[in-house]
Amino acid sequence: MPFVSPPIKSIHTIYINDKVLDYMLLKNMIHTLKAYQYRGVFALIFAMSSIAVMGADKFVVCMAWTPHVDFTGYYVAKEKGFYKDAGLDVQIEHPLLTTSTYEKVFDQEGGCDAGVFSLMTAMATIADGRPLVNVFQTSMNSSYMLVSSKGQNPLTQKGARMGVYTSETNYLTYILDRKYNLNYEYVFFASGINVFLSKAVDVASMVSYWEVLQLKEAGFKMPEHTVYRFADNGYNIQENGVYVKKEYYDAHRTQMKRFAEASRRGWEWTAAHPEQALDIAMKYLRMNRERSNRTIQTLMLKEVLRLQTNMETGKREYRLRPDMVRLANRLMRDARMLNRDVTYEELIGKKEQVAIPRPWLTE
């Protein structure tokens, strides 16, 4: 009798976007059952696998965005069994186009234990009285850019319409706005570059590993004077990392360490086998009906891996940098986005976090 491997996703777990997949999985299993007439053995194996799945530490982490290759390391860690080796049953979720990871982690219906946030979002959240701890850091550099749709220097476009994504608060843009009194009129949009290309906004905040590539794919020319790179202008602050609630971290320190190690394995494997890693990532895109092409995802992964490198040491370090935390504190305090410093020790869970309400603007 052929060995029926335990399903990756148990039918006890319903994934809203994968309803069809779960149904197909069950249908296949029943077909196999009928073909080999080993219902009892199958049931036993299934029960054992379910127990095995249930026995592992379940950990639901929500990515920062809809499925893309900037989460490849996590997909790889799951598909290659690194999480399983670490005794973890990691489930990867994604926010919807008009929802955010924040909601998935903090809302009651969210159901996620962890989320991928940028450093500044995490700091603002902590200062807002919602303690978070960084358990794993991928980004070592800022990818944010401002691009003008009108062929001008974004810093000269005072009062312009600034397009920003709804997925996460764009702190650097706000900081720049306040510093230079740009008085941008903020337009929040869900996705894509059509708002930019149609010139419904004058400037847009973009990341170098996605929207900028989309603009190139659309044949949009970006002369240097129309682009403002935060990393090149003293605002090089790390972005995405995995954060859990402080109380969760305190109760699951060992698991978080294992998660970090397995995730690191996933990313290092990705860096060493980019083509195979891309195959895994494309599978996740297809599963979530995310339409994209391999060419742009290849370039995206290349840029993501570049941004994971500490430009000073040339290495992927997978850690928060205290100097960048200090810089973020200074910038956000100057822009009155933080009432207090959020320390490096707080972020890595080595110090208790004090909650103070955050008195800055909302969307």
Add this chain to the structure above:
Amino acid sequence: MIKKIIAYFNSSLTARLTLWVSVVVVLLFVISITMLFHFSHRAIEEKAFERANQALENTLLQASNTISEVEFAANNTLWVVERNVRKPDSMFVYSAQILKMNPHLYGCSIAFEPYYYIDRGEYFSANSYIVNDTVYTRQEGSAKYKYFHMDWYLIPRLLNAPYWTDSYRDDFAEDSTFVHDHIISYCMPIHNNDGWNIGVLAVDISLSWFSQTVSGTKPFPNSYSIMLGKNGSYLVHPDSTKLYCQSLLTPFLEHPDSVYEAMAGSMLAGESGYHIMRKDGENYYVFYKPVPKTDWCVAIVCPEDDIFGPYKELQTPLIVIVSLGLLFLIAFMVVVIRYHMKPLHQLVTSAKSFSEGRFDVETPDNSRSNEIAVMQHSFAKMQHSLGDYINNIQQSTTVLQKRNEELSRANELSLEDNRIKNAVITHMTNEMNTPINHIVDETKIISSQFKDLSEEEMRQHVDCMLKNSDEVTKILDLILEASNTQKNTDDV
């Protein structure tokens, strides 16, 4: 090898003549055929352009008609909506009604600004859609689907003008009960009586339905239509794997191609024209035009083989026929030239033999009456005459040679005689010199001293003189005798 060939051509008039005539003929043929190909290529190209442009116009017309129908329906509904904005529940009726009256539409949303209807909360959007010919209506919008961040709402709202979106899939809301098709939407801002923009009316059509309309036109067997969105993404393409997820420039992201980028730039800038594109080793003609009232571009891609297929099919047999014809012509020329040059060759051979002294070699007869034949006849006559003359000369030469030899011998003898004679005379003269000198001396003595000389002395002197004169007489006698002997020998 080349030197041998050059030497051969230099030495052979036939070969040179053949070569020059062949070169001229081949050149004329090549020029003629090239011009024929060039002008027919141009004529075919013009015809193909005309045909493709016609197909493009038809495609555009179909697309424009569809667009106009949708806009018309949307405009009519908008008029009603703007006059009834105080009745929010009516929006559900209007959104359903537009679909019932226009069955080819896919969906309709009448969405308002957050909290426009305060009692309805932050989200109010009447959305209707068709599934299996049944119209469903619902309230769209929630914390998980903030429609006012979506392109279809945001862009016309910001531009305050109607807007055709690029394709998207509107099933991001968790409350979707079915999987949507990719759609494109015509979106119009809704204004209240004061002219404020208070919402957006969006009418959706299925992209697959729209692409069937657009892609139906095929001016050539393997040509196909494509449509590009504002961001260059394929809205219509025969390869469905490219739809919605690739753009015209995707293949050149990693390795830019300036020619391709120029074409893409022109298409996305809303220009009309055509470009020749190279892909997978084949050339394609891409004819394109902007779609009115949108930021889209429609194009027809025609493989070069389709346009010039028959022309190219004709090329090979034509080239083969022309080549064979030229070869035959050259061979024929060689034969004809050789035939006419043959008498000349014979003449050359004869002349060679003649120059080598073989005057007996006959020049072959030529029954023709052309210039070469006349020359050949004349040469033959000349050859005979010369032959006889030369024979005579040879004979005379032989005789003369003999005589010359004799004369030469005689001359030598004569010279020898003269030499002997001279030697004898010289000897005799020398012999005579002494006695004559004695005689002269004695004579001088006698003459100068006759008065002083005794008779004895005088007698001595005279005896001496007589003796010496006897010597001289003897010598003279010898000379005379020798002369007589020579005369007798000469007479003999």
